[in-house]
Each structure stands twice: as C-alpha cells, then as structure tokens.
Amino acid sequence: MSDLTNVMKKELREYLSLSSVISVVLVVVIFAFMGTMMSGEADKITSPSDLLVINCDDNSFAVDEIRDVYDVIFDGTSGEYVHVVDGNGSVVDAEYVQRLMSENGYTDAIVICPDFRNNICSTPVIKGQMMLYFQFEATGLFGGASSSIAQSIVSAVNERISQTLVSSVTDLGPNASSPIDMGSTYTYVNGEVVENVTPIEISSALMSQNFIMPLIIMVILTMIGSIVISSMGNEKENKTLETLLTMPVKRTTIVTGKLISAAIAGLVFGAAYMVGMMFYMEGMTSTMMTSVDLAEIGLTLSVSDWAIVMVMMFLAILSALGMCMILGAFTKNYKAAQTMILPLAIMAMIPMFIIMFMGWESLPSIGKILLSLIPFTHPMMVVNNLMFGEMTMVAIGIGYLLAFSALMVFITVKVYRSDILITGIGQTRFVVAMKKFFAKKSE
Amino acid sequence: MNDALVVKDVHKRYGDHEAVKGISFTVHEGEIFGLIGPNGAGKTTTLRMISTLLKISSGTIEVCGYDVSSQSDDVREVICYLPEDAGAYKDMTGRRYLNFMAGFFASGEKKQELVRKAISIADLGPRIDSKVDTYSKGMMRRLLIARAIMPSPKFAILDEVTSGLDVVNAHEIRDIIRDIADSGVTILLSSHNMHEVEVLCDRVAMIDGGEIILTGTPDEMKARYGARDLEEVFIRAVKEREGSQ
Secondary structure, eight states: OOHHHHHHHHHHHHHTOHHHHHHHHHHHHHHHHHHHHHHHHHHHHHSOOOEEEEEOSSSSHHHHHHHHHHHHHTTSOHHHHEEEEEOTTSOOOHHHHHHHHHHHTOSEEEEEOTTHHHHHHSSSOOOEEEEEEEEOOOOSTTTTHHHHHHHHHHHHHHHHHHHHHHHHOSOOOGGGGSOEEOOOEEEEETTEEEETOOHHHHHHHHHHHHHHHHHHHHHHHHHHHHHHHHHHHHHHHHTHHHHHHTSSSOHHHHHHHHHHHHHHHHHHHHHHHHHHHHHHHHHHHHHTTOOOOTTTTTOOOOHHHHHHHHHHHHHHHHHHHHHHHHHHHTOOSHHHHHHHTHHHHHHHHHHHHHHHHTOSTTSOHHHHHHHHHSTTHHHHHHHHHHHTTOHHHHHHHHHHHHHHHHHHHHHHHHHHHSTHHHHOGGGSHHHHHHHHHHHHHHO | OOEEEEEEEEEEEETTEEEEEEEEEEEETTOEEEEEOOTTSSHHHHHHHHTTSSOOSEEEEEETTEETTTOHHHHHHHEEEEOTTOOOOTTSBHHHHHHHHHTTTOOHHHHHHHHHHHHHHHTOGGGGGSBGGGOOHHHHHHHHHHHHHTTOOSEEEEESTTTTOOHHHHHHHHHHHHHHHHTTOEEEEEESOHHHHHHHOSEEEEEETTEEEEEEOHHHHHHHHTOSSHHHHHHHHHHHHHHHO
16 A cells, blocks of 8 residues: 555544534535435426416406416416406405405416406407405415516416507507506505505515524524534643542532523524624615515514513523533543534524525425424514414423423433543443444354 | 541442452541552442442442432542543643633633642643643653542542653652642542652552452551562552452
8 A cells, every 4th residue: 555545544534523524415415305305395386386366357358468468477377276266247355355265375466457358449448447455474485486476477367458458459559569557556464454465575675684683693603603612622632621620619600600601602603694684785775776664564573572582592592502511411522512503503594594585485384383493493483473472382491491401401410410521422321332232243 | 637538348240250259438518538459450440330330240439428319419529530541622722621620610710710729720721721632651650649639529530640741740749749739638549650649648448359358557567568669569468358258
C-alpha cells in the first residue's frame, strides 16, 4: 500500500464515519421528500377542482362558455367539476354565495350577472358582468393558486366571446375587445367578505409570516441546540462536567441554570433574527407589488397575540434545549457532539418545509396528527393560527409544548442524576446486553 | 484515629460486567492514602463512586460520616474531586475560573479570600490572567489543584494527579499535595505510578481486576514480600492471587 493510499484510507475512515453517512442519507431523504411534496402541490394546482357557477342570466350562454373553456383547460372534466346553480334571474348577495360555498366546500365561485348575454350581444356591445368569489385558506407557498385558475377561466371566456363577436359582426364599439366586466372580486377571510382582493394577493402579503416564523424557529432551534450540545461535548472532553457535578450544588440547579441561560440566549438570537428577516421579507414582498394591507382585512396580531408567540417560542426553545441536553449526555467529546444535533435539526426541518410549501390545511388527517406530534410545528404555525382565529390549535399547541418541555426537563434531570452522564450510553444495561448478544452472534 | 472514608463491600456492575467486585478499605483522617493498580483495574470507577458521580450497585461508602448514596449533597460539601486529565473552561482566564468555582462556596469578601488563596497555591504569577487554553499541562494541573483545595475540603480525591507531567512539574505537584495534607486535609489519590505512591502515601491499597488485593503501609508491603519497591510488591501479589485461584 502506498503512502498516499495509507493516508487517504485513514482520512476517509474519519470523514465517512457512520454518523456522517447517516446524516448525508437523511439530508437526501429530506430533499427527496420535499421534491415529492412540491410536485404534489404543483400537480394540485394544474389538476381540475370544483368551481361553483351561479347563473343569474336567463339563458345558459355564459355557462356554456365557461364549461367549454374548463374542458379545454382540464381535458373535458367540466361535467364533473363545474357545478351550476340557477340564480333565478336576479342579483345574488354575497352572503348567499358564501353560504353556498361553505356548505359545499367550494373555494371558487363565478356569478354571472343578469342580462349578461343581452348586454354583450347588443350593438354597440355593453359589458356583461361576472363576479368572482373566493374562500381564502391559509396554506403554504401555493396558497391562493386557485384564484388564478378561476380568473384564468373568466379571462379565457372573455377572449373567446370577444373573438366570436369580432368575427361575426362589425361596428361593435370599444367593448367588443373585452366584453366581460369582472366587476368586483370578493374573498371570504375569517368569515368576513373582503372586496377586490384575491386569495393570491393575500397569500403574497402573508408570505412573510408563512416563511419567517418557520425559518426563524428552525434556525434558532438548530443554532441554540448546536451550541448546547457542543458545550456538553466540550464539558465532557475537558472533564469540567465531572468537576461541576462534584460541587456542592444540586443537579437540578445545574440543569436549570444551563437551560434557562441557553433559552434566554435563544430568545435574544430569535428577536435579532426576526428583525433581520422582517426587513428582508419586507424588501422581497415590496418588490412583488403586494397591494394588500393585512391590517385592513383584519389579519394582524395584537400585543397579547405577540405575547403568545413569544411564550410559544420560549417553550419550543426550552423543549429543544432539553432534547439537546439529553442528546449531549451521550456525547463523548466535541467532535461527537456535532452529529448529535441531527435529530433536532430533522424535527425542526420537517414542519418548516411542510408549513412553508404545503400548509396545514392541505395535509390529510394522519399528516396533521403526525405533524402535531412534532413540538416545533406549533410555534411555526402560531402566527397564522392567531391571525385566522384558530384559538383551539393555539391552546393545543401551548398545552402540548408545556407538557413536552416539562417532560424534557424531567428526563434531563434524571439523566444528570444517572451514570450515563459520566459513562455514556456504552455502559448502560441495554447496550451492554446488546453488545453481548452481537458478540455471541459473531462467534 | 477517626476514619474519613469507609468503603464496605462495594460493587459496580454494568449489566453482567462487574467493574468493581466487592472492595473494602478505610482511609484515616489526615493521611494520604494511595489506590494503586494498572489501567482498567477499577481505580477511577471507585473514586467516581466515592465522589458521588457514579451510583453504587451494592455495598456502602461513607465519607466523613455521610453516606454517598443517601446523603450525596452533604458528601459534596466536604469533598473535592480532581479527575484525571481534567481541564478548565477554555474561554476563561485562570482568575475568572477560580472566581467562578469560588462562587459555589462563598460570596462577597469571603469569595475573594478564597480566590486569593487559590491564586497563591497555583503560583502562576501574571499568567493567572491568561486564558486557560494557553496554559501548559503543568500550569493547568496547578490551577486545578488550587481550585480543588481552595474551599478547604475535609477530603480530597485526586485521580492520577501527576499523569502526563514532566519530572519537575510532577515533583512540584507532589510538594503541593504534601502541603495540603499538612494542613489537615485527608487525601485519597489514585495512580499507576507505584514510585510516586511509595514516596507520597502513608498507606496504600492495591487494586487489580476490580478487587483489592493488598492493603497496608508501603514498608509493610515491601517487608511482606521481601521486595525492593511497590512495583515488585504488586507483581508478586498479583501472581500470588492468580496462584490461589
């Protein structure tokens, strides 16, 4: 074996340790999962979805046009997805439309106003009116995409009718090139009707919340977790922990001191990151020309809401620190400590990506249950939950985080009172029994 | 003479593996007692059980009248423990480290008195204000011994205290240990350096394979085996035990 091979063999053995290979594999799995998730969401946007059409005209002209356009876009599926309700020739009010939408679970509705056909077939052309209604759902990156589909259908109908008119009749006047007046757009947000705002505009305005909270929480948890685990690794390597544990001070005091100081540091870092990210996202969203003022449509947080956000962040940090101190107990040294952060990072990354890209509402029930079990999901969703009045979810989140952080602190104190902190996991009964079992097997 | 430490039939098990197999010995007040044996003999495990870091599987240990299992907080009030190859917090200066540790024992002027005493024991000169990660091994050991002795413990537990030090530094550390013992502190030290134990300890226990194989003064042991030094005593004692098994 050459000197080069000898050196390379030793180096590769160090770099490609079991823990580093596992971490790489997990990152690959997470990215693959994200890719599947994103393509699933993208498929949802391009796949047909229910559309409510309320026809207040006295004929089916506009409905037929909508069906034709829908069939072109979604491969002849209008029979299944376009649901037509007769408006009996009179103007319908917003409450009626909302009731119909919520009763049947529709997120998009087009109202064809009375005299639609007569107006556009008159000479010169008078604009026929269609109104769009949306039910806003707080979702992830693709939230509000449905509104662009509904709008696209109306735009396509507009174009089709215009082409027909122009090719068949002359001297139609200026409205012939755009015979449909889309009138007002109505979106239901938190049970209130917001005029002239589409879900996609609200989603754009909410992007900062949807992105900032999960991202900040993930960054804080992994950063503080890494600091705590590394500190534990250092303490073990330098044996300062052994010294500390023989001081005349209770173990609970040591654990509490370490936890609280790290939690305070986490909150300070968190506040700093939040300010920085707010500026960053403000810059980003302003370049996207978002015209929606969230405060005007009631999507804003009060002082007490922010207090709840801070409480949940503190509890999440406390839970993460508890986990890290337990994981840190199993480290032998600083180097080993670096890989121990992985379980925490994964637990923070999974809800972050799901909330960012899919949103809570689009998850199946089992997905919601599994995601709820990850304690860091709750603080990532708290801003949206508070904005949309999901107080049960907020209460469940606080309760779960309280229980989880208490459990983590309890286990941490137990670990600090046990031999594991000194001997590591290698000397526990379970590991000794396993080693013996595998030794026998190999014989 | 009162006993500062009483170890009775102490076992330490990890599953089926028994690291310490029913050891018993006593350390009298004011003496320097050496626990000697090869690497892996069970010395550090025994010291960790005495200093409340590890739980005892069975048996009893009393330090200055306090039971380590049921009165561990009281035990920690009267002992100091210096682990083998211990370090200090790297981002602290020597003075700050001593300040931090003194905070566990006193506050205000009393705390400053403890720090001044420790600085005097460490005898590091102006380097006391340097970061500890710039210290040599000898300097670090002096700092840690000063930290251990600073609160005037009744019972000092020192694990391989001169391990890895050069001749001059090891000699200086042994002098410090003698001074500590002269001030009335009972010392239990472990070492695999038989010569060191011979020149430093009043009494010695030899441990091998988790069992105490011999206890007595260095002179008694040498006389019993007609040996020149403790190293020879240890080898003969191990052979004698193997022969009797």
